[in-house]
Amino acid sequence: MKTIWLIARRELLATLRSPLGFVVAAMVLALDGLLFNLLALGGGEKYSSEVLAQFFYTLSGTTMVASVFISMRLLAEEHQTGSFPLLLTAPVKDGHIIVGKFLGAFLFLALLTLITLYMPLLVMVHGKVSWGHVFAGYLGLLLLGAAALAIGTFGSTVARSQIVAAFISGALVVALLLFWLLGRAADKPLDDVFSFLALHNMHFRPFMAGKIHLRDIVYYLSVTVFFLSAATRMLESRRWR
Amino acid sequence: MKTMIETRHLTKDYEDLRAVDDVSLSIERGQCVGLLGLNGAGKTTLLRMLCGLLTPSEGDIRIDGLDAAEETLAVRGRIGFLPENPPLYPEMTVARFLRFAALLRGVPALGVEARVQETAQRCQLADRLGDRIETLSYGYRKRVGIAQAIVHQPALVILDEPIAGLDPRQIVEMRELVRSLRGEHTVLLSSHNLPEISQTCDKLLVMDRGRIIQQGSEHELAELLGRRRRILLQVRGERTRVKDTLARVSGVSGVQILGEADGVVEAEIESAADVREEAARAVIGAGLGLLTLSRKELDLEGVFLRLTGGREGQA
Structure with a gap:
């Protein structure tokens, strides 16, 4: 556990000090603010809860994009700079390396996400919003972000280049998002299966509306664990090559 | 240990x-x-x-x-x-x-x-x-x-x-x-x-x-490599005669002419035993001028190149 935290802390500090971290943070926060103003606040009169739901909807998109960019460097950068032997020859399990890396990226994403809290607070000042709704929305964002980061961690383990890692992770995230469309097009019983597998629609919309379902939490945690396990297997297999 | x-x-x-x-x-x-x-x-x-x-x-x-x-x-x-x-x-x-x-x-x-x-x-x-x-x-x-x-x-x-x-x-x-x-x-x-x-x-x-x-x-x-000894000679004389004379020395398994300048031939002979005395006698007996004779010590590079068959480095 100590080594997981050690790796996570280094990863977080490295991201905070890297140009990529600054660029992603600046772009995401600017985009979040812009979209909040345009989509959530714009478009005529709305109930505060509708504004909040729209806010979480737009944030879910930027969170997924940010996750892909934050995670692309996690392991691919170690390959590119030649620093990987430091971790791979240490008495640390491959799974702990992966979880440590993921945790560092997740802490950065969480920090980035929580900075946007001022926007729901603005809605609170001028309208009526329940803390429960805000909590549910942010929980959903963090769970969705964790799943996207785990996919990104896997992509970064597969590729030796950060650009390729981002491409693989982006493709996987988009593929998982498009299960929603497959769910609409397919016949029973596959439509339910595809809909359930979709990364966003069925599982994120309840959080947007301030509802927390155990089913959705389990789904996002399952996606996270699945891709972190796949990344660990991938890292282990690298020792054979 | x-x-x-x-x-x-x-x-x-x-x-x-x-x-x-x-x-x-x-x-x-x-x-x-x-x-x-x-x-x-x-x-x-x-x-x-x-x-x-x-x-x-x-x-x-x-x-x-x-x-x-x-x-x-x-x-x-x-x-x-x-x-x-x-x-x-x-x-x-x-x-x-x-x-x-x-x-x-x-x-x-x-x-x-x-x-x-x-x-x-x-x-x-x-x-x-x-x-x-x-x-x-x-x-x-x-x-x-x-x-x-x-x-x-x-x-x-x-x-x-x-x-x-x-x-x-x-x-x-x-x-x-x-x-x-x-x-x-x-x-x-x-x-x-x-x-x-x-x-x-x-x-x-x-x-x-x-x-x-x-x-x-x-x-x-x-x-280990010295079991096949190498001896270097500088001999004044005609190239072919020098080579033939050295090749006839008992125990010599190979003769290589390394160079020739101003009538002086530089040769290297390889043998299982130390044949410096025999080689000197053969050269003088053939009426050739023996200028130098020495046993070649292999440095590490020589050892390495011989062990690896003298191949060039690969990419």
């Missing part, structure tokens, strides 16, 4: 290439061993298997008595590894990086600061502890690379081409640093820099095309 590294039939295949081929070796604790080979001989692959970066296709590795396949983490804890390109985090200061490396390798938190200071002193990095690694020269980065490899006081230190890319002054400093590791650590280093290996190591392993083709001290290897 306890064995530090023991491998049996170690093999590594990359698709259609066998990088390491049936290597069985034994290295005693406290030795400084040099792994010598041309580029592409399999040195780096062998070292990467020993430190756990690569899994062998076949064969066993035991480090300090532990089976590397069964007790992987315990084995890794006993090893410090410096690859050819030092594995560093450029954004960190030297002190932070060494603390990270020490904690990662299981040094108790309370003892980390002392270990970092001690290691920095040893690697002559004490005045650079506050510097960010990205600001250091390549020579200092190599030192930080060695520091991270020894900060947890491993029993075995593996260095892959530790002097590659260093300037002459840095090479001397690095040599001193590597020498200082002997005794306290078992050191295994690879290089294709022959003088470096001979000045630093007690024992040499010569690797070629994935195999250890010879091992021993520099002297032992030269002796």
Whole structure:
């Protein structure tokens, strides 16, 4: 556990000090603010809860994009700079390396996400919003972000280049998002299966509306664990090559 | 003396290439061993298997008595590894990086600061502890690379081409640093820099095309090859006569004319026994002018080139 935290802390500090971290943070926060103003606040009169739901909807998109960019460097950068032997020859399990890396990226994403809290607070000042709704929305964002980061961690383990890692992770995230469309097009019983597998629609919309379902939490945690396990297997297999 | 590294039939295949081929070796604790080979001989692959970066296709590795396949983490804890390109985090200061490396390798938190200071002193990095690694020269980065490899006081230190890319002054400093590791650590280093290996190591392993083709001290290897002795002569006379005369000397297995200038022929003869007296008598008896005659001592480069069949380095 100590080594997981050690790796996570280094990863977080490295991201905070890297140009990529600054660029992603600046772009995401600017985009979040812009979209909040345009989509959530714009478009005529709305109930505060509708504004909040729209806010979480737009944030879910930027969170997924940010996750892909934050995670692309996690392991691919170690390959590119030649620093990987430091971790791979240490008495640390491959799974702990992966979880440590993921945790560092997740802490950065969480920090980035929580900075946007001022926007729901603005809605609170001028309208009526329940803390429960805000909590549910942010929980959903963090769970969705964790799943996207785990996919990104896997992509970064597969590729030796950060650009390729981002491409693989982006493709996987988009593929998982498009299960929603497959769910609409397919016949029973596959439509339910595809809909359930979709990364966003069925599982994120309840959080947007301030509802927390155990089913959705389990789904996002399952996606996270699945891709972190796949990344660990991938890292282990690298020792054979 | 306890064995530090023991491998049996170690093999590594990359698709259609066998990088390491049936290597069985034994290295005693406290030795400084040099792994010598041309580029592409399999040195780096062998070292990467020993430190756990690569899994062998076949064969066993035991480090300090532990089976590397069964007790992987315990084995890794006993090893410090410096690859050819030092594995560093450029954004960190030297002190932070060494603390990270020490904690990662299981040094108790309370003892980390002392270990970092001690290691920095040893690697002559004490005045650079506050510097960010990205600001250091390549020579200092190599030192930080060695520091991270020894900060947890491993029993075995593996260095892959530790002097590659260093300037002459840095090479001397690095040599001193590597020498200082002997005794306290078992050191295994690879290089294709022959003088470096001979000045630093007690024992040499010569690797070629994935195999250890010879091992021993520099002297032992030269002796081994000395069984087929070479004698150099400078003889005044006609080229063909000189060659024929030397070829007729009893025990001579080969004559090679190395050059000819101003009527003086330079020749090298090869024989199983020392035939200097017989060769001198034959030359004088044939009415040729014997100017010089000497036994050719093989230096390490000669030993190496002969062991590897004189092949050129591969990419």
